[in-house]
Every structure is written in structure tokens, then in C-alpha cells.
Amino acid sequence: MSSVLYYLGRFSFRHKWWVLGSWAAVLAVLIGLVVGLNPKFADDFELPGTDAGIAMDQMREKFPALSEQQRKPHTTVVVSAQDGLDKHTEQITALAADLTKLDDVIEPEKIVDPVALAAAEPALASQVLSDDGKIGLITVSQDLDLLDLPLDGKKALLQVLDEHRGDGLDIAATSGIMQARDQGGAAEALGLGVAFVVMIVAFGALIAAFIPLITGIVGVGMTMLLLMVSTEFMTVNQTATGIVLMLGIAVSIDYALFIVSRYRTERGRGGDPADAAGRATGTAGTAVVFAGLTVIVAVVALMVIGIPLITQMGMGAALAVAVAVLASLTLIPALLGAFGRFAFSPRIPWIRHAEADENHDTLGTRFGRMIVAKPIPFIVVGLAILVAAAIPARGMALGLDMTADDEIAAQELVAEGFGEGINGQLFVVVHAGDDGEVAPAADRAVAGIKGLDDVYQPQSVVWMGNGDDPANPNPGADTALIVVTPNSAPSSSQTHDLMESIRALSPQVEAVGAEIHVGGQTAIMSDLSVKLDKALIPYIAVVVGLAFLIMIGVFRSLWVPLIGTLGFVFSVLATFGITTLVFTDGWLGLISNTQPILSFLPIFLVGVVFGLAMDYQVFLVTRMREEFLHGLSAKDAIVAGYRHGSRVVTSAAVIMISVFAAFMLSPETTNKMLGFALAVAVFFDAFIIRMIVVPAVISMLGDKAWGLPRWLDKLVLNFDVEGSSVRNRGVSTTAEEPVELGTSAP
Structure with missing residues (x-):
């Protein structure tokens, strides 16, 4: 494989304008299709084949008018007064009059004071007025599509509520137009900003820092365009796009960072730049392919659960990773060729040169020596931290509360006046x-x-x-x-x-x-829990089994994949514990309204984090194996792996954590919780398991960590992940002075 990727990287570097033009042409076609078709994401939640799913299907078929009505926003405006609503008749009447003036209101005659409505129609009294007369409901229906609610409409409603709130009358709203969400972009911008800073530190040069950023933006943009076009012939839920953005940005930048870093190393060895790009793609690119393949296997396997939303999340994430891998193998070499000798300039003098120096001990090298010298204390302390973090997971409660923060007040008033079940x-x-x-x-x-x-x-x-x-x-x-x-x-x-x-x-x-x-939502939640419970064990078996086989081929070892898999169990349990502390127990006050963990998050987190965990396993440990195969002792190979890979892996992990954590700025509960959980999971897995525990255990195993039983060795294909067949292509066999990047060109 490394030979094929070598020629692909070399071709992309030499034919840079053709490759860049091809990417631009595909983007232009997709943009044209999106503009012409104006596709829409779905916003419904279905469970086909379950009792709740059958009920909802029958409702749509047998009560089409009701189903069509449900596609319109029906906003519940809640009015509350401790001294009784009948003391605020004039104020509520004025509120109702202004509500009828909102855009696209249908049946404005039904927007009336709930006290007056209850008196005029006693049969409806229990539905619009609490028994004590202190809480009432006003329903505002609008001729809009629930899948495309305008944010301006929500702002107009909130302005009306603000104008009439006060003098003992409290007003809040939930459902309907309140579900309009700001498309924002703040999370993506913040994540990209942090990534840019990290890459400047990693490369010490501005242009090199821009290259992975460009790849990330192009990769995620193409993925989103492909998903939008796909809605013309299949259902894609709006919720599924959140994880596509998070994962797509993170892996695109990470993979690009890995390729560019290896290219810098190969350029330092001399030879033609095109050959250096080929060697970087043949070595680091091979690791990227298998890292991406592991993530794809993990997220595509989510389809075994049988829940359309989770299947769409998995397929969308897999598409994002596939595009990121393709961009790393073609777009990155082309961009490096386009920038030429300016790729690693202008140099930033106060940032230390990022290139590994065999004669200089970096922080990563010194840390690696500490690990191999006394591995047991590092293993014990690392696992103890994860076990302590996992303890709160015993109290983890699951649910599907998609309520935004600005709807909580209204829902609490509704529950107080009409019972907790009114919302279910x-x-x-x-x-x-x-x-x-x-x-x-x-x-x-x-x-x-x-x-x-x-x-x-x-x-x-x-x-x-x-x-x-x-x-x-x-x-x-x-x-x-x-x-x-x-x-x-x-x-x-x-x-x-x-x-x-x-x-x-x-x-x-x-x-x-x-x-x-x-x-109904309560029934859907119950059936969802049953499906998730039944699917969890088969899903883990499929993901771990397939990934384990892939890792055997990558590392040509049984011990390394086994250690990596067991380490993942510790990191994901610790993630469940910390996420429960923050979102359910309200630890640190990071969210204003505590809530149960999203019911699909555990199984989804298992898939995504396992794939990402194997990413860092591949990035760091393949370099250790490469050095071992080229003659270093087992412990010296680990130290060399830290020398060449620790800075890149650390930078990649910081970028991924930043991208995920930035999504806590999103108003969507799903994105907040997914972003936080993924950020914590990457932190635990990258910095404790991959950077500490796994190398420490490998150092204890010594040479036997890198071998296969003779019978199995004959069955496993040699993927040459280390790039042995391309390691010296284009490099003179005579000693040369290393090329100083960013100052001159060959």
C-alpha cells in the first residue's frame, strides 16, 4: 500500500494545479446542485419496527390532517400570576392581541385570554387554565414549516413577551417557533482558531499552519454539501449534521497535520521535494488510511442498532472521515507543491523549530525515557485516575431531553399548573x-x-x-x-x-x-432504550472485532491491539463518569439546567471514541514499530517514537479537544453533550492511555510486543504501514547536509 500512496502523493505534488482544480470543480458542482435543488434536512425522530414506530406510522397514514398540522409550529405561551390571572385581564388581552400580529399566524381568533376561554367553554377549561387559576396557556399556531423555522420569528415572539411581562405577570414560551435555532458558526470558528494557534506552535511557520486548516474547511464543506444533496433521495436528520461538523473538522486537521509534519521530516533528509511528498504520503499517509478505516468501521457499525437517526449520524461521520483521508492523500501534497519552498515560511523566530533532532532531547524524548525506565508507576497512576473519574457513572441516567435552555421556564410552569405528564x-x-x-x-x-x-x-x-x-x-x-x-x-x-x-x-x-x-415521545424513549440495550453487546462485538483484526494487520502484533482495546475501556468509562458529573449532577456549573445523559450517547460515544483512540494508537505506535524494525531495541524504539511522534500527537489531540469542546457553545443540547463527552474522551484516551499507559505496557513486554505467532504471521497481509518500501526513495545514498526549510529551495 505504501508504494501506491507514494506514487499518489508524488503525482499530486507534481500535478498540483490539476489536483487543486479537480477539488475546486467538485465543490462548484456540489454548490450548484445545492442551490438548484434547495434540499432540506429532516427533523423528525422515528423508530421503525417498534411499537411506537408503528403507532406513529399509523397516525401519519390514518390521520393525515393531524399529521400535517403537527408539521406546523404551535407555540405554547404560558402566563402565570401568583395573585391569579383574573387580576391581569387587561394585560393578558393586550398580549393576545400582539400575538395575533406575528407573521403567518393562523386561527388568530383562538389566541385569547385563557380565563375568558375557560369561562366560555367549560369543556376546555382544564386544558387552558390551572385549577387554582394562576397559570394559563395560549396557543399560537403559524403557517410555517417546522423544519425551516426562521430565527427572526422567534425573536419577534420573545420581543412581544418582554413587552408584556411584569407587574406580577410572568410569561414564557415553549415548543413551536421556540425551536428555531441560530445556525451560529461560533463553535466552528473557535475550534478552527485554536487549531490554527496550535499548528503555528507545531510548525513555527504561518503557511504550514494554514495548510491543514484549508484542508479541514474544504473537507467539511464537501461533506456537508454531499449530505445536503443526498437528502433528495434519502432522509438525513438535521441532528446528524452536528457530529459530522465536529468529527469532520477534527480528523481533517489531524490527518493533515500528520502528513505535513512527515513531509517536513522527509524534506530535511534531502532529495527532490516531490519524492519527499511521496515518502510522506507513503509512510504517514498509510497510517492515516488505516486510522481513518478504523474510525469508519466504528461509526458505520452503528447501523446494527437499527435506529435511523443513529445510522445517519454514523454514515455522515464515516463520509466526513473518508473525505478527510482523501484530502490528506491528494489535497495536502498538492497544496505543498503549490506553496513550494514557501510552505514552511515565514518562520516565527520565537517559536522553537518543530523538527525532531536526533542529537537533541525534546520534552517528549525525556518523557519517553521516564516511561520506559519505570513503567509500572505510570501505569498504576494513569489507570487510577481513570477509575476515579469513572465512579460517578454508576449514577448515570439516560433520557432524550432536547429542550433548549430558553424553554425550561415555560415547561416548569406548565408542569406546575397542569401536572408533570402534560409534556409527555x-x-x-x-x-x-x-x-x-x-x-x-x-x-x-x-x-x-x-x-x-x-x-x-x-x-x-x-x-x-x-x-x-x-x-x-x-x-x-x-x-x-x-x-x-x-x-x-x-x-x-x-x-x-x-x-x-x-x-x-x-x-x-x-x-x-x-x-x-x-x-409519542415517552413511548419512543422506552422503545429506544430497549433497542439500545439489545444492540449494545452485538455492536461492541462488531466494532471491537473488526477493528482488532485491522490493528493486527497494522501492527503485526496481538499484544499491541489488545492493550489498546483494554485501555479504551478505561477511558470511555471515565468519560461516562465525568459527563454524568457535569450534565446530570451539575458539577462545576457548566450548564444551567441539569438533565439526563442522551440515551444514544453511550453507544455512539463507544463507536466514535474507539475509532479516534485507534487513530492515536496508529499515529504514535506505528513510528515506534518502524524504529524497532530498523534496528533499535524495544525501549529505544519507544523513545524514538516519542521523539518523532509525541509533538504531532499532542498537537493533534489538543486540536481535536478544542474543536469538540467549542461545540458546547451550541444552543443544541445534543451538540453540547456530544462535544463535551468527545472532548473529555479524547483527553483521557490520548494523554493517559495512548501517551502513557500503552507505551509503558509495551516497554514491559519488550521484543515480544512486536511479534505474531508463526502460523498467524503467514495469514496476515503485510500492509507496510511503516513505509519500509518507500523510506529511501529519492534520497541519495551518500551523506548530505539536511535542507533548511523555509530559507532556500533545491
Whole structure:
């Protein structure tokens, strides 16, 4: 493989303008397609094949008008007054009048004072006014698409609320237009800014620092454009794009950093620059290919879970990594060729030369000697830190709370006035078949539900059919919809038990020729947990198994992949512990509203972090093996690996941590938690496991760390990750003075 990549890197360097033009042409075509097609990301959450998924599918099919209505934003404006809302009639009336003036409002006649509405229509009183008359609800419906909510519309609503809030009247809002999100870009900009600073320190030159940055922007831009175009023939959820941005930026810059650093080393050895680019691509590029392949395997394997959103996240992340690898192998050599002798200039005099010097002990070299001299204390201390960090994971609670911070106040008021279950309604669908009457089954279901515990206002539970007469839709209906409001919170065990009790009515409903299913967010969460529990072990087996086989081929060793895999277990458990401390226990006050860990985060984190962990394993340890194969002792090879790789790996880890951590600036809960967890995971795995524990254990194993059993050695292909076949191509066999980069050209 190294020979193929050598010629690819050399070709890209020599035919730089052709390669750069090809990348520009592909970007131009994709931009044209996006502009012409105007594709949209999806924003729904589905669980096909589950009971909740069947219920939601039947709702869409049998109640299309209701489903279409659900695609419109319905904002709940909550008004609250401790002295009673009837004391603020004039103020609330003025508020309602201004709400009707918002853009695209439909049915403005329904935007009224909840006290007046409750008096005029007693049947609706319990739905709009609390029993004590202190909290009321006003619904504002707008003719907009939930998938494309304008941020200006949200700002206009908040301005109206601010104008009428005060004098004892509190006003908040949730759902609907409140779900409009600022597309921002602050997180990406901050991450790229930190990456640029780190690369300046790593290279000591401005242009060299720009090259990985350019690659990262181009790679992520192309990935996002490809995802947008793909929405024309498949569903891609908006939530999936968050991880694509995070992972795409991070790996693009990391891989480019690795290639550019190796190119600098090869240029220092002399010879033609094109050959140096070929050697860099043949050696470091081979490591990048296998590192990227490991990440791709880990994230693509997420599809075994069977949840579309997680599958889309995995496929999007895999696409981002694939584009990053391709850019490293072609775009980086082309950019190096375009900048020529100016690639490592202008030099920044107060930043020390980043190139490894065989005659000078760097901080990494001294640290490496400390590791191999006394490995046991480093192993014990490193693992002890991770074990201590993992302890809070025992209290980890899972959930799917996607509520933004500016909706929390409204939801708390709603729960206070109408019960905790008002935010977690269950949608029960009873279907009798296309030729059957649903009435007998629906009546049985309603009677059964009224007799269950934890149902809010059971006397008001009724069913609505899908008959042809809009005024009386129950006669002739083949499907019924029953909305059940629990007394308990959506994530509570009581609500879960209620949902299962409704599903347990199935034999009674089936006795009259119908079927019953329960949907809604609470039901989806329950089914999601079941699917995740069932998929976790098979997923880990697939990911670890495939990656382990890849690592055997990369390192031609059983011990090194085994040590790396076991180390990953420690780092990911420590990540769960710290994430629980911050997001669930409120440690350090980093978030204003504590919440459970996103239910899909553990399994997703396992996939992504395992792939990234193997990245650093490949980057650092392949150089150690390379030096071992070229004659150094096992311990000296480890020290040499630190000399050549520690600065690059440290820089790459700092960049990745910065990119991930910057996404805590996002208003999206998913992005905040994913960004934090990934940043912590990379910190633990890169700096404790890969930089300390793994080299320490390898040093204890000595020469046997780098061997395979004879029978297995014959079966494993030689991928030549170390680039032995291209190591000296283009380098004169006679002694030469090293080329001083950034000052002259051959």
C-alpha cells in the first residue's frame, strides 16, 4: 500500500494545479446542485419496527390532517400570576392581541385570554387554565414549516413577551417557533482558531499552519454539501449534521497535520521535494488510511442498532472521515507543491523549530525515557485516575431531553399548573383494518385506560376516529386515536408502567379484531432504550472485532491491539463518569439546567471514541514499530517514537479537544453533550492511555510486543504501514547536509 500512496502523493505534488482544480470543480458542482435543488434536512425522530414506530406510522397514514398540522409550529405561551390571572385581564388581552400580529399566524381568533376561554367553554377549561387559576396557556399556531423555522420569528415572539411581562405577570414560551435555532458558526470558528494557534506552535511557520486548516474547511464543506444533496433521495436528520461538523473538522486537521509534519521530516533528509511528498504520503499517509478505516468501521457499525437517526449520524461521520483521508492523500501534497519552498515560511523566530533532532532531547524524548525506565508507576497512576473519574457513572441516567435552555421556564410552569405528564402525552392508536369498524375496539381501549393508575383526568379520555364526516368522525372509522396524559413526568417509572399497561390491553382489543399501539415521545424513549440495550453487546462485538483484526494487520502484533482495546475501556468509562458529573449532577456549573445523559450517547460515544483512540494508537505506535524494525531495541524504539511522534500527537489531540469542546457553545443540547463527552474522551484516551499507559505496557513486554505467532504471521497481509518500501526513495545514498526549510529551495 505504501508504494501506491507514494506514487499518489508524488503525482499530486507534481500535478498540483490539476489536483487543486479537480477539488475546486467538485465543490462548484456540489454548490450548484445545492442551490438548484434547495434540499432540506429532516427533523423528525422515528423508530421503525417498534411499537411506537408503528403507532406513529399509523397516525401519519390514518390521520393525515393531524399529521400535517403537527408539521406546523404551535407555540405554547404560558402566563402565570401568583395573585391569579383574573387580576391581569387587561394585560393578558393586550398580549393576545400582539400575538395575533406575528407573521403567518393562523386561527388568530383562538389566541385569547385563557380565563375568558375557560369561562366560555367549560369543556376546555382544564386544558387552558390551572385549577387554582394562576397559570394559563395560549396557543399560537403559524403557517410555517417546522423544519425551516426562521430565527427572526422567534425573536419577534420573545420581543412581544418582554413587552408584556411584569407587574406580577410572568410569561414564557415553549415548543413551536421556540425551536428555531441560530445556525451560529461560533463553535466552528473557535475550534478552527485554536487549531490554527496550535499548528503555528507545531510548525513555527504561518503557511504550514494554514495548510491543514484549508484542508479541514474544504473537507467539511464537501461533506456537508454531499449530505445536503443526498437528502433528495434519502432522509438525513438535521441532528446528524452536528457530529459530522465536529468529527469532520477534527480528523481533517489531524490527518493533515500528520502528513505535513512527515513531509517536513522527509524534506530535511534531502532529495527532490516531490519524492519527499511521496515518502510522506507513503509512510504517514498509510497510517492515516488505516486510522481513518478504523474510525469508519466504528461509526458505520452503528447501523446494527437499527435506529435511523443513529445510522445517519454514523454514515455522515464515516463520509466526513473518508473525505478527510482523501484530502490528506491528494489535497495536502498538492497544496505543498503549490506553496513550494514557501510552505514552511515565514518562520516565527520565537517559536522553537518543530523538527525532531536526533542529537537533541525534546520534552517528549525525556518523557519517553521516564516511561520506559519505570513503567509500572505510570501505569498504576494513569489507570487510577481513570477509575476515579469513572465512579460517578454508576449514577448515570439516560433520557432524550432536547429542550433548549430558553424553554425550561415555560415547561416548569406548565408542569406546575397542569401536572408533570402534560409534556409527555401518550398517543394510543387502535386500528381495526381497512374493512373493519374500530368502534368496539376503541370503546374497550378507552374503558381499559380509564381504569389504569396514573392517568390524568381519566374521565376526559375519549377516542377520535378517522371517519369521512369531519363533524362526526367516529362513525365508519377503521382507526381511533386516544390521547392519554400521565400524572407523572415523561421519564418516570410510573409513566413507563402506564405505557406498558396500555400495551397490555392488546388481548382485549385483539378479541374484537383490532390492534393497539402506543406512540409519542415517552413511548419512543422506552422503545429506544430497549433497542439500545439489545444492540449494545452485538455492536461492541462488531466494532471491537473488526477493528482488532485491522490493528493486527497494522501492527503485526496481538499484544499491541489488545492493550489498546483494554485501555479504551478505561477511558470511555471515565468519560461516562465525568459527563454524568457535569450534565446530570451539575458539577462545576457548566450548564444551567441539569438533565439526563442522551440515551444514544453511550453507544455512539463507544463507536466514535474507539475509532479516534485507534487513530492515536496508529499515529504514535506505528513510528515506534518502524524504529524497532530498523534496528533499535524495544525501549529505544519507544523513545524514538516519542521523539518523532509525541509533538504531532499532542498537537493533534489538543486540536481535536478544542474543536469538540467549542461545540458546547451550541444552543443544541445534543451538540453540547456530544462535544463535551468527545472532548473529555479524547483527553483521557490520548494523554493517559495512548501517551502513557500503552507505551509503558509495551516497554514491559519488550521484543515480544512486536511479534505474531508463526502460523498467524503467514495469514496476515503485510500492509507496510511503516513505509519500509518507500523510506529511501529519492534520497541519495551518500551523506548530505539536511535542507533548511523555509530559507532556500533545491
